[in-house]
Amino acid sequence: xxxxxxxxxxxxxxxxxxxxxxxxxxxxxYYDKEIITHISxxxxxxxxYVSTLSEQGMSHYVINYGRSFxxxxxxxxxxxxQHEFLRSVALKGNCxxxxxxxxxxxxxxxxxxxxxxxSLESKLxxxxxxxNEEEKLTDKELIKRIKEIDKNRKNYFxxxxxxxxxxxxxxxxxxxxxNVVIKDxxxxxxxxxxxx
Amino acid sequence: xxxxxxxxxxxxxxxxxxxxxxxxxxxxxYYDKEIITHISxxxxxxxxYVSTLSEQGMSHYVINYGRSFxxxxxxxxxxxxQHEFLRSVALKGNCxxxxxxxxxxxxxxxxxxxxxxxSLESKLxxxxxxxNEEEKLTDKELIKRIKEIDKNRKNYFxxxxxxxxxxxxxxxxxxxxxNVVIKDxxxxxxxxxxxx
Numbered sequence: 001x002x003x004x005x006x007x008x009x010x011x012x013x014x015x016x017x018x019x020x021x022x023x024x025x026x027x028x029x030y031y032d033k034e035i036i037t038h039i040s041x042x043x044x045x046x047x048x049y050v051s052t053l054s055e056q057g058m059s060h061y062v063i064n065y066g067r068s069f070x071x072x073x074x075x076x077x078x079x080x081x082q083h084e085f086l087r088s089v090a091l092k093g094n095c096x097x098x099x100x101x102x103x104x105x106x107x108x109x110x111x112x113x114x115x116x117x118x119s120l121e122s123k124l125x126x127x128x129x130x131x132n133e134e135e136k137l138t139d140k141e142l143i144k145r146i147k148e149i150d151k152n153r154k155n156y157f158x159x160x161x162x163x164x165x166x167x168x169x170x171x172x173x174x175x176x177x178x179n180v181v182i183k184d185x186x187x188x189x190x191x192x193x194x195x196x
Numbered sequence: 197x198x199x200x201x202x203x204x205x206x207x208x209x210x211x212x213x214x215x216x217x218x219x220x221x222x223x224x225x226y227y228d229k230e231i232i233t234h235i236s237x238x239x240x241x242x243x244x245y246v247s248t249l250s251e252q253g254m255s256h257y258v259i260n261y262g263r264s265f266x267x268x269x270x271x272x273x274x275x276x277x278q279h280e281f282l283r284s285v286a287l288k289g290n291c292x293x294x295x296x297x298x299x300x301x302x303x304x305x306x307x308x309x310x311x312x313x314x315s316l317e318s319k320l321x322x323x324x325x326x327x328n329e330e331e332k333l334t335d336k337e338l339i340k341r342i343k344e345i346d347k348n349r350k351n352y353f354x355x356x357x358x359x360x361x362x363x364x365x366x367x368x369x370x371x372x373x374x375n376v377v378i379k380d381x382x383x384x385x386x387x388x389x390x391x392x
Contacts, residue, residue: 117364168313168362174370184391191384196376 002093003028004111005193006103008165011149012123014182015116016098018175021183023096025190031089032098039081045074053078054100055156079160103170104161112196114189115171120146122178172196198289199224200307201389202299204361207345208319210378211312212294214371217379219292221386227285228294235277241270249274250296251352275356299366300357308392310385311367316342318374368392 005022009015016032023030033047039054040047053075086102089095090109097106103113118126120143127142137145150166157165168174173192175185201218205211212228219226229243235250236243249271282298285291286305293302299309314322316339323338333341346362353361364370369388371381 115364119365166364168311168364168370168372169315171370172372174364174367176364176368180392185388188384188387188391191387192381195380195384 002095003193004090004093004102004106004109005096006106006111006113007096007098007116008103008113008171009098009116010118010123010166011146011153012127013116013118014126014177014180017182018116018177018185018189019096019098021186022189022193025186026094026096026193029089029092029095030098031095031102035082035085035097035100038085039078042081042085043074043077045078049074050078054082055153101157101161104157104163112173112193113171115166115168115174116177117166117174118176119178198291199389200286200289200298200302200305201292202302202307202309203292203294203312204299204309204367205294205312206314206319206362207342207349208323209312209314210322210373210376213378214312214373214381214385215292215294217382218385218389221382222290222292222389225285225288225291226294227291227298231278231281231293231296234281235274238277238281239270239273241274245270246274250278251349297353297357300353300359308369308389309367311362311364311370312373313362313370314372315374 005019005026005028007015007019007022009018019032020030022028036047036051036054039045040050043050045053053072082100083105086097086100086105089097090106090111097111103111123146124139124142127146128139131137131142154165157163164170173196175189177185201215201222201224203211203215203218205214215228216226218224232243232247232250236246239246241249249268278296279301282293282296282301285293286302286307293307299307319342320335320338323342324335327333327338350361353359360366369392371385373381
């Protein structure tokens with residue numbers, strides 16, 4: 001069986017770029033948004049909705065009606081499809097998977113888990129560089145968004161997996177990408193994956 | 197000016213071996229116990245006492261007499277010598293320094309800061325392999341010692357530097373050495389240092 005690399009990343013840390021470049025350097029398959037597309041087709045829900053359900057927390061899971069609430073059944077459908085798809089990918093081996101709880105869902109496959117993080121200033125810079133013209137946000141709005149997305153990820157992991165997202169003990173390697181050109185990290189990361 | 201690599205490490209994580217091997221691979225100077233020997237000679241205190249004062253917390257810093265207490269003056273002597281020596285080493289450049297607050301004391305030199313950690317089981321194994329025959333401790337005693345040493349390090353950094361020891365944000369790279377042969381990590385770490 002080949003190797004499975006999972007990349008968990010703070011929003012704006014460049015983790016997705018790092019994952020893609022690492023997969024290319026290793027000649028591995030790369031999975032990121034493909035996972036959402038697959039699940040979306042499978043369960044017949046929009047990609048945006050699936051994306052939210054597959055990495056976000058309580059507020060999307062539980063729907064409140066005044067004093068009563070019920071568990072959103074779409075969440076379970078998405079979660080089941082997510083597990084199935086990730087396991088089928090893992091069985092093929094030699095892949096890099098970004099996000100979607102792959103590090104936990106595929107625990108039995110002994111993946112190599114990498115966490116990518118950066119300072120808030122650096123994440124803000126990366127987000128500004130990537131923003132489309134039509135979705136220009138102020139720095140304040142962007143910072144709010146960065147914090148919100150990571151808070152949701154943390155909550156999601158805590159709720160569904162009883163797992164502390166971002167705690168270094170849950171990863172083999174944690175990389176700080178503040179003020180770093182992602183491309184420059186790839187040769188050493190490739191070597192790391194090959195020798196760890 | 198050359199590069200400065202600092203290694204912070206949990207007790208039993210193999211951080212010292214990693215630092216030594218990395219220095220050898222890079223052809224850099226290596227500083228670890230040499231720092232203690234130098235300070236010991238400089239301030240005229242035993243190496244063991246200097247070692248305790250240079251990386252441990254409150255209990256050695258403040259001496260209690262009933263309700264009154266005073267600040268241990270040796271602590272300040274050691275701290276001054278520690279700063280002076282680390283800065284002289286940094287000015288020469290191209291070095292790997294293990295522990296002793298080098299990542300913070302040399303902050304202005306922009307060192308590359310690496311944190312080495314491992315699971316408790318793995319640290320216990322490493323400690324058992326390294327223990328001298330005459331100091332054989334039970335697993336329970338060893339675990340207590342491992343936890344105590346790291347707790348002291350954490351307290352020391354919090355007290356003297358207002359700094360959270362082990363928080364990934366304070367390092368460029370965090371490496372989990374559980375079940376890993378340290379030697380195998382060196383080529384990728386060397387490449388990481390050269391390209392970061």
